[in-house]
Amino acid sequence: MTRATTDNRKSLRKLLHQVLPATSILETDEQTRPYECDGLTAYQQKPWIVVLPETVEQVQNILILCHHEGVPVVARGAGTGLSGGALPLANGVLLSLAKFNRILDINPANRSAVVEPGVRNLAISQAVEEFNLYYAPDPSSQIACTIGGNVAENAGGVHCLKYGLTVHNILQIKVITIDGELITIGAQSLDSPGYDLLALMTGSEGMLGVIVEVTVKLLPRPEQAQVILAAFDDVVKAGEAVGAIIAEGIIPAGLEMMDNPAIRAAEDYAQAGYPVDAEAILLCELDGTHEEVSEQIKFVENLLTQKGATSLRTSKNEEERLKLWLGRKSAFPAVGRISPDYYCMDGTIPRHQLPFILNKISEMSKEYNLLVANVFHAGDGNLHPLILYDANIEGELERTEEFGGKILELCVKAGGTITGEHGVGKEKIDQMCVQFKSLELQIFHDIKHSFDPKELLNPGKAVPSLHRCAELGGMHVHDGLLSHPELERF
Amino acid sequence: MIESKNRTQELQDRVRAAYNDKTMLKIVGGNSKQFYGNDSAKNNVEVIETRIHQGIISYEPSELVITARAGTPLKEIEAILAENNQMLPFEPPHFGEHATLGGAIATGLSGSRRPFTGSARDFVLGTKIISGKGDIMSFGGQVMKNVAGYDVSRLMVGALGTLGLLLEISIKVLPRPNSEVTQVIAMSQQEALKTMQQHNQTPLPLSALAYENEKLYIRLSGATSAVNSSQQKVGGETLVHADKFWQQLNEQTHSFFDNKTPLWRLSVPYTANVDLDGNSFIDWAGALYWMHSDKPAEEIRQHAREQGGHATLFKVSNNQLTQERFTPLEAKIKQLHVNLKMRFDPYGILNYGRLYSDL
Known part of the structure; x- marks a missing residue:
């Protein structure tokens, strides 16, 4: 990777001022501070400079200049990402696309x-x-x-x-x-x-x-959408009900699951009417034509009862439907209220592995002495365990990260992946070494080089270097096998 | 299991040897789609057959995922899915008795359901490939959501084997609709295009909209109640033997395709106004035109480009001169293709020239 020197930056700064109006460049400490992290606030780094272009031509000019001077660029949208993908670089340009809002x-x-x-x-x-x-x-x-x-x-x-x-x-x-x-x-x-x-x-x-x-x-827009809220006294039963719905040939528009800690937090926050004593709830939304939805709602209600649901509530109107979803959609901020900090994971597993993963997470929760609230996109096996911690307690963040890493490795072991939708970013870069072998990681680097031979676009994210994986491999020995035995150790 | 491991090894050894000797390989599955893409007129080309590498590896209906070796016959996959009331949602055309899953994914072709449920690439979840260096690599997986690493699995779809030889593929499958009917209405092409656009913006349980020979064909699929009520809304007569009609369109056994003139495939926006001489068979709610034409390729491609789409010379008779089958790429995009090809297949031994004569 090209290392941007102070001289490069000095000359780039001058050139940027030639292609951008002064109002599109942020340089002072207080101007650049808001860009120091994205939605993953555990990682922070102030960028060297922030640019806010307004035209395609300005973006072109910025990239031409960065390319010429060998200065890295991190592009950023709203900064809501949860994997540190938009984490700036101390020696790099932070390119905000906020003004492209038409x-x-x-x-x-x-x-x-x-x-x-x-x-x-x-x-x-x-x-x-x-x-x-x-x-x-x-x-x-x-x-x-x-x-x-x-x-x-x-x-x-x-x-x-x-x-x-x-x-x-x-x-x-x-x-x-x-x-x-x-x-x-x-x-x-x-x-x-x-x-x-x-x-x-x-x-x-x-x-x-x-x-x-x-x-x-x-x-x-579908003619009609209705959501069923089903309560269960056992998380495993709720997981089985998910498989049963799909096995019946029904593809719900949404199929979400929350466990008791998540239900309590969400209810406290959103007052959606969730049963706070349930061990798990399922939210199953069906949409389509009026006839189709009426037919399927009845069918799924019966099925959920057969599968052990202790109570059912079906939205009667749009207001009620949105209210039921509000609890789920505000689950993250809700959990944020009950704990000083939380760490959101994003593994995906084949659905039938749900009981196995839940048991393991619960065991590890005791082992690490950290509470977990579970929120799942159950229909597609995407888990969002939220590990509750307090960053002010020394060592707790490190323990949380280790616990989180273990959950992701477990997802890979269960036949799934370390990230379903939040991305690798900075956060899960080490777990990439668990998911992929060096041949695949190498081809990822090759793809990067096909587009960006100097590695200036968002360097250090998404794909770990092979050396990094080799070093980690020394620490993580899986099933007695050393990862990446083909690589030299440093 | 041991046998399939040996088969994998056999294919890997072949590719490794070809890499070492710089021998070009022509990948053949069921030999049903060899007409698609450029001819490889090179002399020193060896055939590598993938049909030996077959078998379903895993299929769990409630997970909506099937994983199979690339040489597995499509027929076999469709049969096991049908037993479980499921289907390949992109309706891949077979174009022959022995069509394989690998061929369906390498060509990336999708049938009439495509605008409503998605294309071949949309349903690919993971692949295992042999690169042009002879390396075996796995991408994606068997889960629906997976954003770890670049999406190399989908990059393989439609690449015609030029980036890697497909070994295994995981596909998302869907339940078969409970009910399916096709309504037919006689109308002019202009009227039909307008009707298709209107239906396409309406929440109807559509699974195909096609037009040929003064008739609009509307296929509705889903819950029985939804199909019944929508049948009233769209009107027309119910087509008997509808399955046969859609199969004839998909497999190009319909009498429309019985023509020696070169067959063009124009992929355009739903709102396109394709105006070239000659009859066409319109599929994909107006976004796909099949037409026989002797016009120069550049004229047809120019017209498709003006409409916001592209044109592929899909099929020519044996004695006709062949040329670049796919629309040429812009310089920078072409450069990215060359860069990628170089990384996956540095000596250009895998299906060289099939997609573009210099790739």
């Missing part, structure tokens, strides 16, 4: 909209509401997070079991490469010639290019 075109007949990357996720659905359309992916941060960041992270949400992730819901992106070229990836049509670079770019965590425009797919 919706450029809405094309109902093509069921698409063209938006700038700084447009908020929810603002898209609001803007197309008059056409009875919406943008499906709905991460919990949708009120604040922006579409550029959603593409960079391949964001999910509570409705992706039925409607897919960001990668399934975009048609085209415009990207500036590190050498300042504007390229179009994907198309206004449903496919485009050549390799699927759109899939490669989605979830690439700002490592391959800077997104300056996104064409999203829109869907017709």
Whole structure:
């Protein structure tokens, strides 16, 4: 990697002032402080300089200059990411796309909209509401997070079991490469010639290019949506009920699960009417035509009762439906109120492994003496265990990180992955060594080099160096086998 | 199990040897889609067959995921899914008796359901491949949500084997709809395009919208009650033997395709106004046009480009001159393709030229 020297930065600073108005450059301590972290506040680093371009040409100029001077660049949307993907570099430029906040075109007949990357996720659905359309992916941060960041992270949400992730819901992106070229990836049509670079770019965590425009797919709003709240006296029973619904050939629009600590925190915060004495609740949303929803709601209510639900509540109107969801959608801030700090994990497992993972998490919770509140996208096996801790108690953050790391390694062991939707970023870089072998990590670096040979775009994130993995491998011996035995040790 | 391990080893040894000798390999699965993509006219090309590498590795219906070796016949996969009332949601065309899963993913083609449920690439969750260096690598997995590392699995879809030989593929599957009917309405093409756009913006349980020979075909799939009520809304006559009609479109055995003139595939926005001489079979709610045409490739491609799409020379008769089958890429995009190819397959031994003559 090119190391930006003080001289490089000095000359870059001068050049940036030539291509950007003074108001688009932030340099003082108090100006750059707000950019020192993203949604993962445990990691903080003030950037050397912040730039806020307003035009595509300005972004091009910034990247050309950084490329020329060998200064790294970290792109940032709303900064709601939970893996430290937008964590700045002390010697680097923080490129905020906040000013790219316009919706450029809405094309109902093509069921698409063209938006700038700084447009908020929810603002898209609001803007197309008059056409009875919406943008499906709905991460919990949708009120604040922006579409550029959603593409960079391949964001999910509570409705992706039925409607897919960001990668399934975009048609085209415009990207500036590190050498300042504007390229179009994907198309206004449903496919485009050549390799699927759109899939490669989605979830690439700002490592391959800077997104300056996104064409999203829109869907017709379903005629009706209703949600069932089912309470269980046993978490395992709730997990089995999830599998039973899917085995019956029903794909709910959303299928969420919370355990008792999460239920209590959410109820205390949102007063959604959750049963606080339940060991687990399921929220199962069904949508479609009126007839379809009525038919399926009855079916699922019966099924949940058969599977041991102790109580059921079905939303009777839109207000009630939103209220039931409010508890779930505010689960993170709710947990934030009952604990000084919490650490949110994001592993995904095959659904049938749920009881195994829950038992293990509960065992480790005792072992580490740290409480855990569990919130799951149960339909697609994506777990969000929230480890409660207090950063002011010495050593507790370190213990929490170790516990979190163990949970992710367990997810890999269970046939799953270390991150379902939050991304690797800075946070899970070490667990990448557990998930991938050195051949795959090498090809990830090769892909990076195909786009960014000097490693200037968001360096040090998403993909660990092979040396880093080799060093960690010495510390983590799995099942008596040394990871990466093929590598030299340093 | 031992046998399949040997088969994997056999394929890896072949690729390793080819890498060492710089021998070009032509990857063949069920030999059903060899017509698709450029011809490899090179002399020193060896065939590497993937059909020996077959078998379903895991399938748990309640997980909605199936993992199979690339040489597994599509028929076998579809049969086991059907037994469990599930399906491959992207309706891959077979184009032949022995079509394999690997071929379906390498070509990345999707059937009429595509605008409503998604494409081949949308349902790929993980792959295991042999790179052009002979290395075996795994990407993605068997879970629906996975953002660890770049999405190399989806990059393989439609790459026609030029980045890696597919060994294993994990696919998300969906339940079969309880009920499915097709309504037919006679109307002009302009009227049909307008109707398709309107339906496409309405919350109907659509699973296909196609138009041919003055008739609009509307397929509805889902819960029986939803299909029944939507049938009233869209109107028209109910088509008997509807499955046969959609299969004939998907497999190109419909009489429309019985024509020796080159077959073009135009992928365009739903709102496109494709205006080239000759009849077309419109699929994907107006986003896909099949047409036979003798017009110069550049003219057809230019028209598709103006409409916001692209055109592929899909099929030509044996005696016809072949040219670049896919729309040429812009310089910078092409450079990225070359960079990626160099990294996955530095000596260009895997299906060289099949996607683009210099890739």
